[in-house]
Amino acid sequence: MSQQPGEGADTQISSELESFRQQWRAEVKAKTTAPARAGKSGLGNAGSSSRPQTYAESSVQHRSPPLPAAGTGVPSAPLTLLSSGKKPVTRDEDESYIQPLSFDEPSVSAKGGDSEDAHHGSQGEPQEPVSALEHYEKAVEKEELGSLGDSLRLYRKAFRMDSAVDKKYKNKHFPAPAPTASTGKTAATSEGAEKHEHAASGSGTAAAKPDAKPLTMNELIASFAGLAIEAAPPPIEGMPELPCPLASLPGEILVQILGDVAALDVDDFVRLARVCKKLAYVVAKEDQIWRRVCVESACGFGGMRRTWQTTIEWKPLRVDLLGEGGDLGGLEDGVEAVETKGWVEDEEEVRRRREAEQAAAEATTLALRTRSIYTSWQHMFRARPRVRFNGCYICTVNYIRPGQASANLVTWNSPVHIVTYFRYLRFFRDGTVIGLLTTSEPADVVHHLTRDQTLQHRDGAMKYAMRGRWRMSGIGAAQDSQDSPDSPEAFSSLAAATAAENKIVVETEGVGKYYNRMEFTMQTAGKGTRNNKLNWRGFYSYNRLTDDWGEFGLKNDKPFFFSRVRSYGLGE
Incomplete structure (x- = not known):
């Protein structure tokens, strides 16, 4: 089939x-x-x-x-x-x-969503956010995925529930770090470092212990007292150490050497603190050196002139005018008296009066320290008003001047000119000063502010340089302290002492028959450097022919600020 x-x-x-x-x-x-x-x-x-x-x-x-x-x-x-x-x-x-x-x-593990759904199928869909913070977190997730519409809706709902939900989200997901003590001033010891490393490796979740409280500056410097100057290590291991003459010097001789350095240049003396800890301790704590710096005239307050030392033209004053100094403000003897009367011939009398002024200045300095107006000689050198001679004071002035529009050019705006000019003042220890008003930049001027350039080569940047003189306030307080150190009320506090000595008067040549008089108040600009700012108090002109005074407006004039010039040295 x-x-x-x-x-x-x-x-x-x-x-x-x-x-x-x-x-x-x-x-x-x-x-x-x-x-x-x-x-x-x-x-x-x-x-x-x-x-x-x-x-x-x-x-x-x-x-x-x-x-x-x-x-x-x-x-x-x-x-x-x-x-x-x-x-x-x-x-x-x-x-x-x-x-x-x-x-x-x-x-x-590679199937991903299928296995997770099969394993967590009984848990159902993710729960809807309930609190404001949950709505905010869900909104952030939607925003990261690009669903801006859903994100905006969740943001609105979260802020309706809690207006400060954004701060809660920040505190939860971006907490601020715990404050830790600064260890910049002192280095941690090896034992402390080992303990800290052991604690950190022993427990990953345990919080690290806060570092020890750092030493203050005074405590740190005081810890250098027992240290000695150490020689530098040899450049090659095994070779003998290099000689260090300072390490073998007695302390008294070392202090004397550092005192001579301070008398020549205080800046170089202070920079010695960078060499080693021992020298840092001597620079900061050796009051004997700072006393010498404050008292001597070469670098300290002995060089602050409380009376006029010369005329405006840098000529010697008459003996009978050394007390008043031919001050333009008094005008009892005035400028005419200085010009008509003969110049001083008794040099012995001039020397005697200047020694008396020097003794009065030293007595004032000692009285300030005796009454504890200043906590230390170093504090006095830094805080007490003083003129600085190793540089010059510069005033930069800017103002806008309207210009003239062109007749052949149609514009919507009117032209303006921005005018910039500079004022320079350089002080000398003998009571003289150089003043200059010019449009030249400081780099083209400061190296030419010398006596030789002013007297012999009056061209270029020094074409309009003016001779002058200066003095500081405080002569009355100095005389009182010499007679009775406990009497003057001006030295009752640091603020009162500063206010009594922080005024400066400068008189310079003017145009033709005029003399100029500038009055300043010494201030401090910034945190590091002291006595580096001159604020205007007044600006006047004196007519020698008519004996009249005129006042200039200070609308555009700015304060003077000190600028260090190394080529000036100590200002001699």
């Missing part, structure tokens, strides 16, 4: 289904009888006995799985096709089924 064409194919499919059904039943039976053993052994034992997800290659490997016929007993669960193209595996929802591991499928 001949076989129909479709019967052979149906018979083959039925045999394959029957074979698959038997394998599936055997696998289910094995899994239900020994679930624990199958879970531990995993793929090892199950793969050796039966591998339900891998089958022998056949001609129907890539065919779509046929639907089972009704009443054949085939499970009604849906068939799943493996990603590797293997035959489908059916799952029975009515029986317990443990999915075996297979290397043909991606690992559980």
